[in-house]
Amino acid sequence: MLNDKVILVTGGANGMGEAHCRLLAAEGAQVIITDVSDRGETLATQITSDSGKARFHRLDVTSLKHWKHVVGAVIDEFGKIDGLVNNAGILVREPAETLAEEDWDRLFEINVKGTFLGCQAVLPAMQRAGAGSIVNISSISGFVANMPGMSAYCATKGAIRLFTKGLAVDYAKYGIRVNSLHPGTISTPMTADFESDPEKLNLLLGTTIMRRLGQPNEISEVLAFLLSEKASFMTGSEVTADGGFTAV
Secondary structure (H helix, E strand, O other): OOOOOEEEEOOOOOHHHHHHHHHHHHOOOEEEEEEOOOHHHHHHHHHHHOOOEEEEEEOOOOOHHHHHHHHHHHHHHHOOOOEEEEOOOOOOOOOOOOOOHHHHHHHHHHHHHHHHHHHHHHHHHHHHHOOEEEEEEOOHHHOOOOOOOOHHHHHHHHHHHHHHHHHHHHHHHHOEEEEEEEEOOEOOHHHHHHHOOHHHHHHHHOOOOOOOOEOHHHHHHHHHHHHOHHHOOOOOOEEEEOOOHHHO
16 A cells, blocks of 8 residues: 555554554555654564564654654665654643743644644655655544643644644645544553553543543554545544544
8 A cells, every 4th residue: 555655654653653653564565664762673673574564763753853864864875755754742641830931842843843843843854755645643632622731632633633723724735635534542651651550541431432542553553544645635634543442
């Protein structure tokens, strides 16, 4: 489905990002794994050993300098970037009255500014190619406040959701599609503290009509579709994969 596509994934070394990279490689893409963690190098080696195609680049998504360096290196090696997955993100769960200012700033730096810089960095190459697909990973928290203490996180994910729509409007004339993907509660290291606390876990499952957490690969399958030509008439879309969380 993604043969010969060059796709860059941020936050690709662990959790949902790792699942994305493994599946995209299995679908035939040349995956560019980026992360602040050097575990991305190990992941790239594993994918290559399994007959996939992967490269690792260390990337701080909040740094324009880093973005320019990585995108330049990818263009030099492969001549193009067909797809971008803005997956890197952090979660801080704290009521607004006690949330530290630096935590608010860090949330927006990584979740929102990182997404903006990534799009800005790849758009010129996609414009020259006359095609491209960007998927910005938001969350059901871009639609609803799914748990107490999530107001700041919700603000970042809502920003990603509408930033995506604006980009879709601006770049459709260049053949560039931009969509947002909104996972529900997925079992990853980020949710470990919720899963280990029966009360918190029950709070999540109580509004999920499938009564279970999602698995990373279930999101990766939707992502691969959005990046592929099978989604050629989709741009500016908000795609939820949440086990029915937002249905209730």
